[in-house]
Amino acid sequence: MTIEVIPYSEASAQEWDRLCTASVNGTLLHTRRFLSYHGERFQDASVILHDAGRIVAVLPAAIRREQPEAVVSHPGATYGGIVHDGWLAGARMCEALAAVAEHFRRQGFRSLAYRPVPYIYATSPAQDDLYALARLGAVRERCDLSCSIDLVCRRAVTERRRRGLKRASKAASISDDAGLIPAFWAVLEDNLARKYGATAVHSVDEIRLLQARFPSTIRLCCALVEGRVEAGIVMFNSANVWHAQYIASSERGYELSLLDAVFEAAITQAARSGARYFDFGTSNEANGTVLNDGLYRFKHEFGGGGVAYEFYRLELSE
Structure with a gap:
């Protein structure tokens, strides 16, 4: 060989x-x-x-x-x-x-x-x-922590998440209409600017281009109140994993716990699709050296567990 x-x-x-x-x-x-x-x-x-x-x-x-x-x-x-x-x-x-x-x-x-x-x-x-x-x-130079749900053997959802889902379900409707991506992106950009002073890696035009290329793989799940997008996620999916690439909520969305309804709807869809895992993504800052534990615990409460995203360096000099 x-x-x-x-x-x-x-x-x-x-x-x-x-x-x-x-x-x-x-x-x-x-x-x-x-x-x-x-x-x-x-x-x-x-x-x-x-x-x-x-x-x-x-x-x-x-x-x-x-x-x-x-x-x-x-x-x-x-x-x-x-x-x-x-x-x-x-x-x-x-x-x-x-x-x-x-x-x-x-x-x-x-x-x-x-x-x-x-x-x-x-x-x-x-x-x-x-x-x-x-x-x-090679040496491992970085390790980030993601939270993922095993859809075949899901851990118990916490009481706080169940209460949030009940509150959100009374206030909002759930949609997976890809045409709502621009409305969701406005929520995302406002969220990133307000909380982190940051911008999304992809522009709305880029994400619309990618969604058009992968219509069955890049999917939106969002919550609407009175016809307005207040929270949602954009997922990059594969046969084995549905992955939440972008997560965002407006202030009103947080007050109504709308992400609880969005995630529960997406997790249910993932399980029905035959996927094995639902991955919330990493919760790290500062090149992996800081864990946003509050964010990680929020994800963990949906019945997930830790998955490492690793980074290796291989020196190539003689």
């Missing part, structure tokens, strides 16, 4: 996305249809892995803008990592990751920042890359 590492080119976009569709651990964040929305924001360094002429894996990657000697998988997504169909197991994965490291070393990079796919997203166990990273001497 000899793994060949080939730089990605646009001519391989369909082949790349076919591999993601057939993979055991790929999500929409790995697809070229998703990554291409970034345009020229990142200098791409993605690679395709072949064995005996057959594509066996892909690795989305780009050059770190503030550190051009470092390559990241992937700076434009929550996670990156090697995506494969299950064939890269054990020693094969060790060889594959070593070949990737050698490829980037020859390109002049000094380090590879590797963000593995959290285990809940894989349709079957696929953490061979973590073992391969350890064999190569």
Whole structure:
């Protein structure tokens, strides 16, 4: 077995996305249809892995803008990592990751920042890359904490969340109409500016573009009071996980506990879809060094538990 590492080119976009569709651990964040929305924001360094002429894996990657000697998988997504169909197991994965490291070393990079796919997203166990990273001497430089519900074995919902759901259900109606994304985005932007002095990673035009590309995967769930959007979430979903990418509520929405109704509706839909997990996303600040414990406990009260989002660094110097 000899793994060949080939730089990605646009001519391989369909082949790349076919591999993601057939993979055991790929999500929409790995697809070229998703990554291409970034345009020229990142200098791409993605690679395709072949064995005996057959594509066996892909690795989305780009050059770190503030550190051009470092390559990241992937700076434009929550996670990156090697995506494969299950064939890269054990020693094969060790060889594959070593070949990737050698490829980037020859390109002049000094380090590879590797963000593995959290285990809940894989349709079957696929953490061979973590073992391969350890064999190569990689170090874990950051760990964020997400909260996820196992939809097959959900923990008990707290009394506070049950009271919130009862209050919200009397006040609001729930909608998953994607046409309400601009109205939700206004709530989101106001929420981020008011509470954190921040802006959303995606503009409303970008999220509408992505939702049009992935209409069954990027979904909105929101609460309306008197026809007005007061709270909601935008989810980036996969076969195994429904993930809350954006969460927001107006002041009125907080007063009425509307997020309780929104989340319960989304969790119910996720379970009916056949997904295994509902992921609320991480609750970290300051590059992972601070946990917003109040936010984490709020998510935990829906019946969830902790899932680590890990960050590794592999030095590439001789």
